[in-house]
Amino acid sequence: MGARPNTATRRTKIKLAIAGATATGLLAGCAMMGGGGPSAEATLQATKGNSAAGTVTFTQNGDKVRVVANITGLKPGQEHGFHIHDKGDCSSGDGMSTAGHYNPLGKPHAHSSTPNRHAGDLPALSADSYGNATLSTELDVITVTAGPTSVVGRGLIVHAQPDDYKTQPTGNAGARIACAVI
Ligand SMILES: [Cu+2]
Numbered sequence: 001m002g003a004r005p006n007t008a009t010r011r012t013k014i015k016l017a018i019a020g021a022t023a024t025g026l027l028a029g030c031a032m033m034g035g036g037g038p039s040a041e042a043t044l045q046a047t048k049g050n051s052a053a054g055t056v057t058f059t060q061n062g063d064k065v066r067v068v069a070n071i072t073g074l075k076p077g078q079e080h081g082f083h084i085h086d087k088g089d090c091s092s093g094d095g096m097s098t099a100g101h102y103n104p105l106g107k108p109h110a111h112s113s114t115p116n117r118h119a120g121d122l123p124a125l126s127a128d129s130y131g132n133a134t135l136s137t138e139l140d141v142i143t144v145t146a147g148p149t150s151v152v153g154r155g156l157i158v159h160a161q162p163d164d165y166k167t168q169p170t171g172n173a174g175a176r177i178a179c180a181v182i
Pocket residue numbers: 081082083084085101157159173
């Protein structure tokens with residue numbers, strides 16, 4: 001199979017170009033939404049041989065970030081590990097080009113309820129009987145605004161298996177079934 005054009009990467013480049021062309025270009029890839037702070041969107045696309053896809057929005061809300069996800073094509077009734085990964089690069093087709101979990105503060109892999117975790121450790125996606133999952137949560141550590149833990153330009157991965165929140169540094173969540181650039 002030939003290399004597919006990476007539309008997520010292209011979208012980010014276009015957004016960066018637009019932001020750079022405006023006077024308010026400090027927050028690349030962000031847009032003001034009614035009442036909320038700056039936000040960034042990620043469009044998850046299935047990796048080779050998989051069907052998971054969806055959209056995820058990150059919105060700065062004071063010193064926290066609201067994460068809203070709508071995902072389809074998951075394994076019905078199963079939990080799926082869900083992480084921000086270091087590189088905003090889905091070009092390998094299997095998600096591996098996003099590298100490891102986003103970890104700018106040098107923390108261990110852990111559950112999203114503890115601040116002592118990778119910045120990229122998100123709550124798991126829980127698929128319903130149709131393979132759909134929705135998630136709405138508010139997280140600390142990460143930001144949409146510029147800074148050492150900003151998520152803009154990073155990768156986003158849905159895994160085939162549940163995250164065990166113990167195995168270092170991956171959570172042993174298996175294959176990468178959907179990939180996006182935030
Ligand atoms: Cu991951």
